[in-house]
Amino acid sequence: MSLQINDNVIEGNPTKTFFIEMITRDISIRDAILDLLDNSIDGASRITPGDYKDLFIEITINKDLFMVKDNCGGFSLDVARKYAFRFGRPDEAPETFGSVGRFGIGMKRALFKIGKAFEVESKHTNDHFQVFVDVDSWRSKKKTITIGDQASEVEDWDFSYENITPETSNLTENGTFIEVSKLYKEVSELFDDDEFLTDLRDDIERLLNFSLEKGIKISLNGETLSGKNIQIFNDKSNPFIVEGVKDNVSYKVVAGLGEVGDPKKSGWYIYCNDRLVLEADTSEITGWGTSGIPKWHVDYVMFRGIVFLDSDETINLPLATTKKGIDATSDIYKFVLVFMKDALLNIIPFFKLVTKLGNEANQYRVLLGETETKISVVEMKNPQPVYVPRKFTAPAVDQDKIATKKDSVRISYDAKKDLANIARTHSRSKSLKELGETTFEYYLKMEGLEDE
Missing domain, CATH: 3.30.230 (Ribosomal Protein S5; domain 2)
Incomplete structure (x- = not known):
């Protein structure tokens, strides 16, 4: 079928560079990482909604790479092809029951925010595949489309995948493995900062405390985290x-x-x-x-x-x-x-x-x-x-x-310990507090103020 080109149309497609810069602009690195952990927990909730005790998420962070590995079920090749790598959730996408993902950009936003190369591996039931992206190469990738007898070159937004075998896999159970390398300079510096890691640890323990209380094991650079329960x-x-x-x-x-x-x-x-x-x-x-x-x-x-x-x-x-x-x-x-x-x-x-x-x-x-x-x-x-x-x-x-307290005030003063003990003994007070009350009452009596 031949399509006619309308000469009155002005092209309004976004560029990949603009899109990437916009979706990563208003989110912090810590929030981007939490987005990836949310995806793992969404997987956990699909497996065993009430109890996560046999599930884990391992996070590794250093100045050279970022890695997340889980055994939370992974996602199918069909989901990867149609939805997971789309920039935004298509209208026909199935409902994400109980998820905290809303717009379909969380994983991509995090990956593009952190570095210039990333690998996503998923093992799910009968599917086991890997997507590797070099961001600079993908950003410049184009494809040719033909409409009628005219051909034109446009940006190619698609990703490629490969089926993999257990011998070359990072996973032994159904789950997801993500690794980002070629980190941006500012990200590499953050990941090498102990204060950043402490703040990230605190974020995870607070914001994901409900999932931690349900038993999921989350570790950061080998350290097991615990929920800050309310x-x-x-x-x-x-x-x-x-x-x-x-x-x-x-x-x-x-x-x-x-x-x-x-x-x-x-x-x-x-x-x-x-x-x-x-x-x-x-x-x-x-x-x-x-x-x-x-x-x-x-x-x-x-x-x-x-x-x-x-x-x-x-x-x-x-x-x-x-x-x-x-x-x-x-x-x-x-x-x-x-x-x-x-x-x-x-x-x-x-x-x-x-x-x-x-x-x-x-x-x-x-x-x-x-x-x-x-x-x-x-x-x-x-x-x-x-x-x-x-x-x-x-x-x-x-x-x-x-x-009693409503119309009263506290009176306090310091005295030498030995003299205070002598006064307490002499007044037959049982405590220093009682001594204070006795001396106050004594003053009122001596001055004739007790009945005023």
């Missing part, structure tokens, strides 16, 4: 809980108390398909300082709020392209935010009550953390009979102590 008290106090389904998105809001520790751990944590996308947020985006809710204050350091948003199709989730932050304008997020604000209004009165303890407040918070039973982020999400819609139940607070 916990909520569930004994003397019980968390606020509400859950349901709206617009094909399952939601669950859990809010309550956590250990004092680092104030930076206080706030809202939002997960989209088990990926942490908003961490310890205390801004207006999560309701603080809006609708009669006060701005976050250190008095609220024990607050922990977890939001789980899950959908078979990622496009339904309020997820940013970099997977950091959420789209606060989305209908599903605005719907869930109502429950988040309800939780804050439900819990903040308890914090105000604790504040009335004055100087004893922090001691009370620490003691509560030491004695409370705690539930993990995985336990919060898993359905259990105890998790029915409910309001926050506060732990008991000594009301008499609060009443």
Whole structure:
């Protein structure tokens, strides 16, 4: 069949150079690496959604290369041909059930961001193949197309693959092997920086903590990483809980108390398909300082709020392209935010009550953390009979102590130890604290002020 060329058409195709530079511009190296790990975890969820204990992801990073290897199932040759190496997700692409990938650019963006040569090997059921790309050669590669009797040269966006055998494979199990070499100078310098590796380790342990808690083993340069779990008290106090389904998105809001520790751990944590996308947020985006809710204050350091948003199709989730932050304008997020604000209004009165303890407040918070039973982020999400819609139940607070503290102040001063002990013995005080109270009462009595 012959196609007619329309002389009135102005060509609007992107160039490969422009496309590569644009998709890699607004993402950091650490986020690009996390994109590749997300792909591995997506594979893990297709194998055993509830338990990852037999699965691993190995990461090797140095100034000369970057490597990721997993046993999370790999992907088929059909997926590679039609979708995995496309720049963007085609309309006809199958749904990515439970994935955090949304636009079909994560793997390519990461590979092009890191270096000028990369190898991707996949072992999946009956398929075992490899794609090797030299970026400079691919960037300049062209092909000829003929329309009617006219031939023209255009950019060739395609990649080539080769079937491989176990003898030449980097994989012994179904999974994926990725290696990037010819690293860009700035990337090579980063990969040789211990501070960068420490930050990357911290990112993985925080942002992928849910998958780590489910048992997947992630190692970085031979060091096994552990998840930085989020916990909520569930004994003397019980968390606020509400859950349901709206617009094909399952939601669950859990809010309550956590250990004092680092104030930076206080706030809202939002997960989209088990990926942490908003961490310890205390801004207006999560309701603080809006609708009669006060701005976050250190008095609220024990607050922990977890939001789980899950959908078979990622496009339904309020997820940013970099997977950091959420789209606060989305209908599903605005719907869930109502429950988040309800939780804050439900819990903040308890914090105000604790504040009335004055100087004893922090001691009370620490003691509560030491004695409370705690539930993990995985336990919060898993359905259990105890998790029915409910309001926050506060732990008991000594009301008499609060009443006593309300109109009192603390007086303190230093004295020589030997003299203080003599005074304590002479006054028959049982402790130095009692000595202080005795001397204050003695002064009031001597000055005739005790009844004023």
